[in-house]
Amino acid sequence: MTAELSAPLAGVRPLNRARPQLVTAYPSWFYLPAALIYGVLFLFPTIASLFFSLTRWTLFDWTFIGLGNFEQFFREPFLFQGLVNTLIYGVVTSGAKVVLGLLLGLLLTSDIIGRGYLRAVVFFPVLVSTVGVGITFTTMMHPTQGLLNESLALLGIKGPGWLTDPRFALLSVAAVDVWKGVGLATVIYMAGIVSIGSEYYEAAKIDGATAWQRFWTITLPLVKPATVTVVTLSLIGGLRSFDLIWAMTKGGPGFTSDVIASVIYKQYQAGFYGLSTAGNVVLFMMVAVIIVPLSWFLNRGETDR
Amino acid sequence: MLNFKTGTLVSAIAGILMGMTAASGSAWADDVTLSFLVDNAPSTVATAEALAAAFEAKNPGVNVEVESRPGGGDGDNIIKTRLATGEMTDVFMYNSGSLFQAINPVQNLVPLDDLSNFGNVLDSFKSVVTGTDGKVYGVPFGTAMGGGILYNKKIYAELGLSVPKSWAEFMANNEKVKAAGKAAVIQTFGDTWTSQLFVLGDFFNVQKAVPSFAADYTAGKAKYASTPAAMKGFERQEEVFKAGYLNEDFAAATFTDGVQKVATGEGAHYPMLTFAVSNIKELAPDNLGDVGFFAIPGDDAASNGLTTWMPGGFYIPKTTKHLEEAKAFANFIATTEACDVQTAAAGAAGPYLVKDCTLPSDVPPVVSDMLPYFQTEGATAPALEFLSPIKGPALEQITVEVGSGIRAAADGAALYDEDVKKQAQQLGLPGW
Numbered sequence: 049m050t051a052e053l054s055a056p057l058a059g060v061r062p063l064n065r066a067r068p069q070l071v072t073a074y075p076s077w078f079y080l081p082a083a084l085i086y087g088v089l090f091l092f093p094t095i096a097s098l099f100f101s102l103t104r105w106t107l108f109d110w111t112f113i114g115l116g117n118f119e120q121f122f123r124e125p126f127l128f129q130g131l132v133n134t135l136i137y138g139v140v141t142s143g144a145k146v147v148l149g150l151l152l153g154l155l156l157t158s159d160i161i162g163r164g165y166l167r168a169v170v171f172f173p174v175l176v177s178t179v180g181v182g183i184t185f186t187t188m189m190h191p192t193q194g195l196l197n198e199s200l201a202l203l204g205i206k207g208p209g210w211l212t213d214p215r216f217a218l219l220s221v222a223a224v225d226v227w228k229g230v231g232l233a234t235v236i237y238m239a240g241i242v243s244i245g246s247e248y249y250e251a252a253k254i255d256g257a258t259a260w261q262r263f264w265t266i267t268l269p270l271v272k273p274a275t276v277t278v279v280t281l282s283l284i285g286g287l288r289s290f291d292l293i294w295a296m297t298k299g300g301p302g303f304t305s306d307v308i309a310s311v312i313y314k315q316y317q318a319g320f321y322g323l324s325t326a327g328n329v330v331l332f333m334m335v336a337v338i339i340v341p342l343s344w345f346l347n348r349g350e351t352d353r
Numbered sequence: 354m355l356n357f358k359t360g361t362l363v364s365a366i367a368g369i370l371m372g373m374t375a376a377s378g379s380a381w382a383d384d385v386t387l388s389f390l391v392d393n394a395p396s397t398v399a400t401a402e403a404l405a406a407a408f409e410a411k412n413p414g415v416n417v418e419v420e421s422r423p424g425g426g427d428g429d430n431i432i433k434t435r436l437a438t439g440e441m442t443d444v445f446m447y448n449s450g451s452l453f454q455a456i457n458p459v460q461n462l463v464p465l466d467d468l469s470n471f472g473n474v475l476d477s478f479k480s481v482v483t484g485t486d487g488k489v490y491g492v493p494f495g496t497a498m499g500g501g502i503l504y505n506k507k508i509y510a511e512l513g514l515s516v517p518k519s520w521a522e523f524m525a526n527n528e529k530v531k532a533a534g535k536a537a538v539i540q541t542f543g544d545t546w547t548s549q550l551f552v553l554g555d556f557f558n559v560q561k562a563v564p565s566f567a568a569d570y571t572a573g574k575a576k577y578a579s580t581p582a583a584m585k586g587f588e589r590q591e592e593v594f595k596a597g598y599l600n601e602d603f604a605a606a607t608f609t610d611g612v613q614k615v616a617t618g619e620g621a622h623y624p625m626l627t628f629a630v631s632n633i634k635e636l637a638p639d640n641l642g643d644v645g646f647f648a649i650p651g652d653d654a655a656s657n658g659l660t661t662w663m664p665g666g667f668y669i670p671k672t673t674k675h676l677e678e679a680k681a682f683a684n685f686i687a688t689t690e691a692c693d694v695q696t697a698a699a700g701a702a703g704p705y706l707v708k709d710c711t712l713p714s715d716v717p718p719v720v721s722d723m724l725p726y727f728q729t730e731g732a733t734a735p736a737l738e739f740l741s742p743i744k745g746p747a748l749e750q751i752t753v754e755v756g757s758g759i760r761a762a763a764d765g766a767a768l769y770d771e772d773v774k775k776q777a778q779q780l781g782l783p784g785w
Contacts, residue, residue: 104779107437108457111781124771126747192602212542212604214759301542301604302754303747317426318746319433319455320779 101326106319117326126303127327130311134334137222137293137307138286144226145282146275149233153274154267156234157241167238171231178228182295185224186211189296211297214304221296221305225289233278240274241267276346280339287335308334385678386416388442390435392428393421396631396699400495401446403698408685415678425546426746429455436461441670444679446494449481449666453491454742454780463669464488468680470687478706481739482666491666492687493706495628495695498662499723500554500736501648503615503623506718508535509645516647518654520589527598527622536600536620538593540756541611543604545749548756550624551593551649552586552748557658557734558651559583567740573777573784578767585651587762587769590755604757609636616640624649626662628702630719646722659726661733664706703727742780745772 101117103110121127156167173181188195189210197207210220248266257265290309293299299306299314306314308331315324391401398421405417420442422431429452435441436456447453456462465471466489474492482491502523509515512533517523527537541547559566562582569575577583593599600606600620609632615623616637623629633641648659667686669679685691692710695701701712703720704727712720726732738744751769754760760768777785 104781106457106779107433108460120775125768126750190602191605209604212757298545300545300750300753301757302750302759304754304759314426314746317430318776319429320746320775323775 097325097328100322101329103322105322105325107321110322113322117323118330120323121326121330126306127311129303130299130306130308131330131334133218133305134287134307134309134331137218137225137289138283138338140219140222141225141229141286141289142279142282144222145230145233146278148226148230149237149278150271150275152230152234153237153241153271154263157238167234170234173228174231176228178291179295181224181228182292186296189220211305212301214301217297217301217305221293224296225286225292228292229282229285233282236274236278236281237271240271244270272346276343279346280343283342284335284339287338288331384414384416385675386418387444387675387678387682388418388420389682390420390422390432390442390445392424392446394424395635396628397421397446397495400695400699403694404686404691407691407694408682411685412678412681415681417682432456436670436672439672441672443673443675444667444669444682446665446667449478449491449493449663450736450739451742451744452738453482453666454485455776458482458484458490458668459486459488461670462490463671463673463676463680464490465492465669465680465683468492468684468687470684473687473689473708475706475708477735478663481663481735482668491668492683493664494667494686495664496701496703496705497664497727498627498703499646499648499726499733500550500626500660500662501624501646501723502550502554503625503627503629503719504645504647505615505618505621505643506645507618507643508533508621516645517650518657519650520652522654523622523650524592524596527593527596530621531596531598535618536614537598537622539600539606539611539614539620539623540593540603541606541608541623542753542757543607543610545753547608547611547625548590548752549749550626551590551756552752553736553738554624554649554660555586555589555651556737557648557660558585558656559737560734561651561656561658567737570737570773571741571743571777571782573774573782576766576770577773578763578770584762584766587752587755587766590752591758591762591765594756594758608632612636616644618643626702627719627723630702630717631699633719634700634717641717644717644719646719648726658732658734659723660736661703661727662736663739743773743777743782745769745776747772 100110102112102114104113104116105111152170156163156170160166189197191197191207191209191212194207194210196210200207208216211217244267248270249262252262252266288309289307290313293305293307293310294313297305299310308327312324312327312331315327389401389405391397398419401419405419409415409417422428432441432445432447433456441461447456462484464484471489471492474489478493479489483489504516508530512529514526514529517526530537559580559582563569563575563580566575566580566583575583577587600614602610606614608629611620611623611625612629612632613636614620615625616633617640627646630641630644633644648657650657667683669676669683673679687707689707689710692701692705692707695705696713701716701720703723704710704712712724716724748769751760751765751772755762755765774785
């Protein structure tokens with residue numbers, strides 16, 4: 049019935065309604081300063097970097113080489129490994145932050161002793177400088193003199209070289225990233241959980257739902273907006289992560305924990321400015337290709353509800 | 354191919370500024386402050402500050418402010434960026450050889466051929482700071498060095514070992530040190546640059562086997578992976594790892610750890626440049642006499658020789674506002690007096706590249722072990738980076754991988770060839 053009514057209405061243009069851009073509170077030139085800043089600081093560098101990614105550039109002069117940089121970027125084994133590592137790093141950190149953030153969010157919104165203190169403790173690492181965290185953990189993860197392996201040695205376990213064994217280096221850094229970033233995810237989840245109306249839980253309790261059922265059928269679906277936010281933020285953060293990796297392993301040992309951002313930085317250090325710019329374009333594309341469909345997919349479910 | 358020179362305008366402006374400075378004549382009455390950028394190694398900073406103080410004492414009215422920057426890749430980056438943006442200090446110190454070529458000297462630096470003391474600079478140094486236009490752009494800062502193996506003399510005495518002249522002898526020594534329960538070879542991959550010595554320090558042996566390697570390599574004709582003599586460096590790095598000769602924490606240890614280990618006898622051999630002598634002096638002064646030095650041995654004991662490193666250069670960027678004072682400083686550095694100032698400040702790690710400069714008679718054994726190589730005809734060869742403008746920037750990561758068993762030697766050499774190709778293309782060399 050609603051369909052019958054709304055169908056003809058939808059076809060009629062609302063003549064008396066002003067067009068959206070005319071409703072704005074300020075004259076258009078008010079936007080000029082912002083547009084100028086955006087143009088100079090964002091638009092121009094973006095276009096310039098697209099251009100320089102097609103050149104061999106020494107900062108002093110440049111030579112146009114077409115797509116040569118991109119070809120080079122994908123041909124080199126360690127650049128490609130960086131691409132794979134970036135994906136691993138993004139997915140692992142993002143996944144762990146979702147799971148741990150949700151669990152901590154549940155814990156810290158329930159009635160527990162010292163809740164305020166625990167909330168502060170969980171959030172604290174977010175406030176600390178990444179490089180500081182990186183250096184601290186690098187010291188603790190030292191294969192022979194680190195706190196971690198010395199503690200394990202007391203238990204009679206010989207700990208691995210967390211940052212020096214190629215099998216563990218990337219995952220060790222990812223673990224520190226999760227430690228540092230999970231506080232933010234927790235806060236987002238706490239806000240999501242608190243905003244769920246208590247009537248759902250009361251109704252479920254009356255129906256005799258177990259705690260597990262309440263979590264699975266009420267909390268989880270209703271914190272979906274929070275999940276979307278956490279996944280999007282942490283995945284973007286993970287894919288373009290640089291500071292922590294650089295502070296801890298510099299992509300090492302060798303190239304085994306290189307991600308795209310660290311590879312790009314190394315190219316820049318080496319003076320391959322065109323190549324590193326091309327790497328940035330690749331990183332931009334990759335983040336866009338992953339995040340745009342993902343956020344569309346995640347948000348679509350939300351508007352349907 | 355399009356080729357724009359964005360630097361032309363910059364250099365034109367710089368030229369005008371230079372003209373103005375020159376025109377103002379010797380207006381030294383006003384106080385002038387020269388900023389001087391050096392790397393942050395304690396010995397470099399000490400040397401720079403001593404030189405600055407000595408120069409100030411001779412030139413009242415001129416102050417020199419020493420600024421420091423990180424070494425390694427971060428430092429390269431700072432130098433290139435500051436030069437490109439015109440933010441470089443009035444004078445600065447930086448590597449000679451291939452890294453010098455990568456900062457575009459002809460466009461960015463002031464030629465120093467017209468200094469009155471220019472004749473004091475030895476030709477072997479001039480050749481590593483000469484731009485593509487044939488002009489010389491630097492004076493030597495510091496001393497020449499050897500790249501080889503620092504060894505602990507106490508361990509050698511205890512185990513009755515003698516300095517190896519061939520690779521086989523070296524490996525035999527390693528076996529005995531290992532049997533005695535000590536680290537035979539110290540590696541410190543926590544500072545990745547320290548991993549390159551087996552490859553770079555083997556160049557004397559490469560050149561002995563293939564005399565045309567440097568030229569062919571620059572022309573893009575000789576490759577590491579396809580030249581057996583050049584591959585040796587990678588293979589040897591792999592060999593010491595596979596034999597289990599390394600210190601337990603090789604993957605995380607740093608350069609200072611390595612210096613301490615070899616000085617205090619925790620390990621027997623540390624492949625390193627001889628400038629480490631100043632670090633030994635600082636970190637383990639009591640053990641300075643316990644550390645000796647020998648060149649990385651090749652296959653044949655009969656042709657034993659040393660791969661040498663040229664000192665860094667002292668340069669003046671075109672953007673300096675105090676060209677006259679800067680040149681006076683450069684002129685001072687090319688004197689025997691400046692050599693003595695440097696020796697007093699940080700100790701000499703090898704012979705100076707300024708005419709008539711002498712070393713004190715009581716140099717530590719690392720230096721006295723090295724000098725005979727320099728005094729023997731044909732017993733030294735400059736490292737490849739001083740014979741060719743190309744040095745691949747990823748070598749240190751590759752040698753870390755080869756040296757910790759992550760990548761096979763042949764694979765590492767092939768990967769380095771790719772890296773070199775990138776650098777050659779970036780420099781715009783013909784034949785790549």
